[in-house]
Amino acid sequence: MAKMTLIVIDSFGIGAMEDCTDYQPSDCTANTFDHIRKAKKDDLKIPYMYGAGIGTLVDNQPAPQKAYGYSKLAHHGADTYLGHQEIAGSCPKKSTKRLMKDIHSYIKAALENAGYHVAYPFTNCPILLVNNAAVVADNLESAYGNIINITADFKQLPFEEVKKLGQVVRAHVDTTRVIAFGGPYTSVEHILACVEEKHRGQWGVNTPKANVYGEGYRVFHMGYGVEIEKQFPVIAANHGITVHRLGKTADVLHGEGPANPIVNTSNLLNYVGECYQREEEDAAFLVNIQETDLAGHAQDVDWYCDLLNETDKWLSDIFIPLMREDDILIVMADHGNDPTIGHANHTREYVPILIFGEKVKKTTIGLRNTMADVGATFCEFFHLPPTAEGRSFLSEIIDK
Numbered sequence: 489m490a491k492m493t494l495i496v497i498d499s500f501g502i503g504a505m506e507d508c509t510d511y512q513p514s515d516c517t518a519n520t521f522d523h524i525r526k527a528k529k530d531d532l533k534i535p536y537m538y539g540a541g542i543g544t545l546v547d548n549q550p551a552p553q554k555a556y557g558y559s560k561l562a563h564h565g566a567d568t569y570l571g572h573q574e575i576a577g578s579c580p581k582k583s584t585k586r587l588m589k590d591i592h593s594y595i596k597a598a599l600e601n602a603g604y605h606v607a608y609p610f611t612n613c614p615i616l617l618v619n620n621a622a623v624v625a626d627n628l629e630s631a632y633g634n635i636i637n638i639t640a641d642f643k644q645l646p647f648e649e650v651k652k653l654g655q656v657v658r659a660h661v662d663t664t665r666v667i668a669f670g671g672p673y674t675s676v677e678h679i680l681a682c683v684e685e686k687h688r689g690q691w692g693v694n695t696p697k698a699n700v701y702g703e704g705y706r707v708f709h710m711g712y713g714v715e716i717e718k719q720f721p722v723i724a725a726n727h728g729i730t731v732h733r734l735g736k737t738a739d740v741l742h743g744e745g746p747a748n749p750i751v752n753t754s755n756l757l758n759y760v761g762e763c764y765q766r767e768e769e770d771a772a773f774l775v776n777i778q779e780t781d782l783a784g785h786a787q788d789v790d791w792y793c794d795l796l797n798e799t800d801k802w803l804s805d806i807f808i809p810l811m812r813e814d815d816i817l818i819v820m821a822d823h824g825n826d827p828t829i830g831h832a833n834h835t836r837e838y839v840p841i842l843i844f845g846e847k848v849k850k851t852t853i854g855l856r857n858t859m860a861d862v863g864a865t866f867c868e869f870f871h872l873p874p875t876a877e878g879r880s881f882l883s884e885i886i887d888k
Contacts, residue, residue, distance in 0.1 A: 501824020501837025577875025581713025784825025
């Protein structure tokens with residue numbers, strides 16, 4: 489019996505990538521870890537992760553006793569969904585930025601051809617109301633033009649039908665993502681009341697105000713050019729390996745098996761520990777700590793610092809002691825989200841890769857060209873067919 493675990497500390501970048509000028513020049517000063525450290529000073533207490541490779545990567549401290557490295561982002565931009573597709577072993581295609589003001593008539597025609605009733609709920613506003621139940625609009629939380637949202641009232645349109653609606657939109661737009669989601673404790677009237685213009689020409693639903701999150705919330709992410717069948721979670725499921733998707737991975741990674749999209753960090757970490765102890769077979773655990781990303785979006789350095797402190801203590805005191813001889817743990821990020829940089833969006837940063845386990849050697853895996861190397865390593869660990877992309881580093885960290 490062996491377990492392999494991935495813990496993604498969402499948005500925990502360690503410095504701007506050299507190509508940041510090609511994507512977002514304002515990100516070129518980003519360094520999520522270092523700027524939180526400078527802002528919080530001694531209040532940031534992450535000795536375990538710092539000693540496991542963070543200190544080596546950012547401060548040239550002596551190498552840790554286990555393996556470590558860092559990675560570029562191979563996907564374009566800096567995105568949680570795309571980052572996780574890459575981590576799982578399939579790098580998304582380059583997408584095109586689109587706003588509803590430019591494509592609303594095209595999407596409307598596609599939806600009507602598919603049998604939906606589509607209307608414009610507001611004059612001189614490019615959002616669409618579908619079957620008087622779901623609103624198709626720009627995403628206001630991600631980078632400008634990256635995502636189209638379908639925000640739905642599940643009392644009017646069940647989630648499975650919302651997904652089908654989203655797939656029609658996905659087939660007719662080349663944005664990074666289409667996200668179909670909603671909840672049973674809102675109403676289409678309230679969703680429409682939360683429509684606003686964030687930037688000139690960018691119209692969408694203010695989803696935190698729309699009461700879609702919380703109990704009963706469900707979401708389906710659809711990426712552009714993603715090879716889901718060649719990602720680790722789906723490959724594992726097809727070969728009988730249990731994959732637990734916990735935290736935001738339950739929403740952003742496709743697969744089968746146990747899934748629980750817990751947002752609260754304390755609750756998530758407790759749940760991960762409980763599941764890990766209960767699991768008696770070969771299994772993978774794919775975990776995303778989402779609140780660090782939320783703290784970055786909120787530009788809340790204090791909250792971000794507290795979350796890092798809690799995660800570090802849990803790793804050293806709770807999770808690592810649970811691991812058995814053959815188990816491996818990888819702790820990493822998916823991009824940055826520097827809360828001090830002056831904007832609330834993701835930042836294109838290198839991400840750390842910290843590797844733990846009794847059989848893990850003292851070594852460096854260096855700079856990886858893609859985070860897909862992680863998915864490839866998971867496949868090799870479980871003796872599975874390879875992912876679409878990525879190069880396994882399993883032989884670099886353990887002696888076979």
